[in-house]
Amino acid sequence: MAPRAPLLAPSAPSSPRPNPGLARVTLIIGGGIAAYKALDLIRRLKERQFQVRCVLTKAAQHFVTPLSASALSHERCYTDLFDPESEFDAGHIRLAREADLIVVAPATADLIAKMAHGTADDLASAILLASHVPILLAPAMNPLMWNNAATRRNVATLQRDGLIMIGPHAGEMAEAGEAGVGRMAEPLEIAAAAERLLRPPQPKPLKGRRVLITAGPTHEPIDPVRYIANRSSGKQGFAIAAAAQAAGADVTLISGPVELENPSDVAVIPVESARDMLARVEAALPADIAIFAAAVADWRVAHEGEQKLKKTSAGMPPLQLVENPDILATIAHRLDRRPLLVIGFAAETEHLIENAKTKLARKGCDWIVANDVSPGTGVMGGDRNTVHLLTRHGKDIDVDSWPVMTKEEVASALIARIASAMNTEAPS
Numbered sequence: 312m313a314p315r316a317p318l319l320a321p322s323a324p325s326s327p328r329p330n331p332g333l334a335r336v337t338l339i340i341g342g343g344i345a346a347y348k349a350l351d352l353i354r355r356l357k358e359r360q361f362q363v364r365c366v367l368t369k370a371a372q373h374f375v376t377p378l379s380a381s382a383l384s385h386e387r388c389y390t391d392l393f394d395p396e397s398e399f400d401a402g403h404i405r406l407a408r409e410a411d412l413i414v415v416a417p418a419t420a421d422l423i424a425k426m427a428h429g430t431a432d433d434l435a436s437a438i439l440l441a442s443h444v445p446i447l448l449a450p451a452m453n454p455l456m457w458n459n460a461a462t463r464r465n466v467a468t469l470q471r472d473g474l475i476m477i478g479p480h481a482g483e484m485a486e487a488g489e490a491g492v493g494r495m496a497e498p499l500e501i502a503a504a505a506e507r508l509l510r511p512p513q514p515k516p517l518k519g520r521r522v523l524i525t526a527g528p529t530h531e532p533i534d535p536v537r538y539i540a541n542r543s544s545g546k547q548g549f550a551i552a553a554a555a556q557a558a559g560a561d562v563t564l565i566s567g568p569v570e571l572e573n574p575s576d577v578a579v580i581p582v583e584s585a586r587d588m589l590a591r592v593e594a595a596l597p598a599d600i601a602i603f604a605a606a607v608a609d610w611r612v613a614h615e616g617e618q619k620l621k622k623t624s625a626g627m628p629p630l631q632l633v634e635n636p637d638i639l640a641t642i643a644h645r646l647d648r649r650p651l652l653v654i655g656f657a658a659e660t661e662h663l664i665e666n667a668k669t670k671l672a673r674k675g676c677d678w679i680v681a682n683d684v685s686p687g688t689g690v691m692g693g694d695r696n697t698v699h700l701l702t703r704h705g706k707d708i709d710v711d712s713w714p715v716m717t718k719e720e721v722a723s724a725l726i727a728r729i730a731s732a733m734n735t736e737a738p739s
Contacts, residue, residue: 333360333361333362334360334361334362334411334412334509334510335361335362335364335409335410335411335412336356336361336362336363336364336410336411336412336413336414336505336509337364337365337366337406337407337409337410337412337413337414337438338352338353338356338363338364338365338366338380338384338413338414338416339365339366339368339413339414339415339416339422339435339438339439340365340366340367340368340371340375340380340416340417341368341370341371341415341416341417341418341419341421341422341435341451342368342369342370342371342372342373342374342419342421343370343371343374343417343419343451343452343495344374344451344485345416345417345451345494345495346371346374346375346417347374347375348416348417348495348497348498349365349371349375349380349416349417349498350375350379350380350383351498352414352416352498352501352502353365353380353383353384354383354498355498355499355501355502356414356502356505357383357384357385358502359502359505359506361505361509362386363384363386364384364386364387364389364406364409364410365377365380365381365384365386365388365389366388366389366390366406366434366435366438367380367388367389367390367435368390368422368433368434368435369390369433370419370421372390377390389406389434390434391434392432392433392434392437394434404441406434406438407437407438407439407441407442407443407444408441408443410442410444411444411509412444412445412446412447412505412508412509413438413439413442413444413445413446413447414446414447414449414501414505415435415439415446415447415448415449416448416449416451416495416496416501417449417450417451417452417495418448418449418450418451418476419450419451419452420452420456420457420459420462422435422436422439423448423450423462423465423466423469424461424462424465425439426439426440426465426469426474427464427465427466427468427469428465445475445508446474446475447474447475447476447477447501447504447505447508448469448474448475448476448477449476449477449478449479449495449496449501450466450476450478450479450493450495451478451479451493451494451495452479452493453484453489453493454484454489454490454491454492454493456493457479457491457492457493458491458492475504475508477496477500477501477504478494478495478496478500479492479493479494479495479496480492480494480495480496481493481494482494513557515558515559516558516559516727516730516731516733516734517555517558517559517560517600517726517729517730517733518558518559518560519559519561520559520560520561520599520600520733521560521561521563521597521598521599521600522552522555522560522561522562522563522598522599522600522601522602523562523563523565523592523595523596523598523600523601523602523650524548524551524552524555524562524563524564524565524601524602524603524604525548525564525565525566525588525592525602525603525604525605525607525638526543526545526547526548526549526551526552526564526565526566526567526569526604526605527543527544527545527548527566527567527568527569527605527606528540528541528542528543528545528567528568528569528605528606528607528608529541529567529582529583529584529585529587529588529605529606529607529608529635530567530568530583530584530608531584531585531608531610531611531612531635532583532584532611532612532615533612533615533616533620533630534615534616534617534618534619534620535616535617535618535619536619537619537620539608539610539611539612540608541606541607541608542606543567543569543605543606544569544570544571544693545566545567545569545571545605546571546693546694546718547604547656547696547718547721547722548564548566548602548604548605549564549566549569549571549573549574550718550719550721550722551602551604551722551725551726552564552574552577552579553574553575553577553719553722554719554722554723554725554726555600555602555726555729556574556575556576556577557726558726558730560600562574562576562577562578563577563578563580563595563598564577564578564579564580565579565580565582565588565591565592565595565605566579566580566581566582566605567581567582567583567588567605567606567607568581568583580595584611584635585607585608585611585635585636585638586635586636588605588607588638589636589638589641592638592642593641593642596642596648596650597648597650598650599650599651599652599733600650600651600652600654600729600733601642601650601652601653601654602654602725603638603639603642603653603654603655603656603676604656604680605638605656606656606658607635607638608635609634609635610632610633610634610635611632611633611635612630612631612632612633613631613632613633614631637674639653639655639674639676640673640674640675640676643655643674643675643676643677644675651733652677652678652729652732652733653675653676653677653678654676654677654678654679654680654725654729655670655671655674655676655678655679655680656679656680656681656682657670657671657679657680657681657682657701658682658684659681659682659683659684660683660684660685661685663681663682663683663699664681664699664701664710666681667679667681667699667701668701668708671701671703671708677702677703678700678701678702678703679700679701680698680699680700680701680725681698681699681700681701682696682697682698682699683697694717694718695715695716695717695718696715696716696717696718696721697713697714697715697716698713698721699711699712699713700713700725700728
């Protein structure tokens with residue numbers, strides 16, 4: 312059922328938000344044994360980058376404490392309609408106005424009855440009556456109470472009013488030997504429902520497209536315990552993979568050794584060396600888009616030691632280096648199964664744009680994402696990046712310099728540019 316429309320235009324918040332970039336969830340915790348799950352729900356909402364403000368009914372405080380809710384939400388917890396510290400400016404109205412979504416969990420039979428009849432004799436019910444935003448209820452009560460005719464009438468009234476419900480589910484109750492419909496939905500389910508309400512599904516501009524991405528460093532063995540590598544964390548490539556998946560693409564991520572969690576719904580193929588990576592990339596073709604964000608080692612030793620190399624009286628044994636395969640150039644110059652759009656990365660420590668333009672021409676790719684990885688930038692292993700997007704149009708090269716952003720923001724911006732290019736005209 313669609314969220315109810317506001318009866319009045321919302322007023323401006325009367326106090327500044329702790330983080331104006333986060334959606335705001337007011338979590339009303341009712342007085343039932345399922346209240347203990349609300350503490351986990353706070354954590355699940357915070358994981359989704361929501362600002363959480365908790366309101367506990369008098370009955371809820373018999374099951375969980377305001378201190379616990381405050382500690383987990385990192386916000387003051389509210390309990391009293393007549394609190395002089397918050398009601399000097401009609402705090403219950405302010406708490407209603409300063410929410411983007413209200414979640415009631417557990418929604419007890421008493422709270423549901425108050426909402427259905429417009430009662431406002433405590434802080435929680437006053438906020439609910441003053442609210443102009445969507446309300447998500449997670450009912451929880453004994454099956455006898457849930458199936459009572461009065462509760463069924465109240466639930467039907469709230470659903471007609473446009474409130475959204477999740478659960479209750481069937482299962483064992485807290486009371487010994489009791490089972491039936493009345494268990495509160497699990498915190499993960501409630502948090503996911505809240506996310507769907509606050510973040511409706513976005514367009515999928517890359518739906519049906521196959522995207523191939525490389526990330527992380529490669530490790531080129533010297534002997535069984537040593538290797539040559541770059542200082543890449545893989546964060547930028549993993550962020551691009553997540554952004555491409557969110558845009559609807561079928562994503563294959565080929566990654567060197569990293570310490571990152573795999574993005575959801577992305578096929579991740581781990582590799583070690585540059586030769587391993589190239590073999591996996593070629594096996595993953597065909598693809599519509601290939602993004603080579605990996606920091607591939609340029610060289611490897613010609614003869615890998617079967618045993619650990621030892622120092623001798625003559626010093627360290629000499630290492631003969633040979634060039635690794637150039638994965639980006641190999642794919643960009645393919646005559647068959649070349650992706651429609653091939654994007655490389657240029658990590659430089661000097662003459663950034665000049666070197667990136669040279670690389671764009673030499674490698675034969677369509678776009679280059681250039682960034683300065685000098686030690687002072689903190690890009691290698693860090694969470695922020697400053698990039699310049701070089702795109703080739705015939706003999707001309709356009710340079711678009713982006714501001715400092717998080718690597719997730721860089722990834723989203725890059726995927727948006729790719730989607731625009733793929734959906735308007737073939738890259739030149």
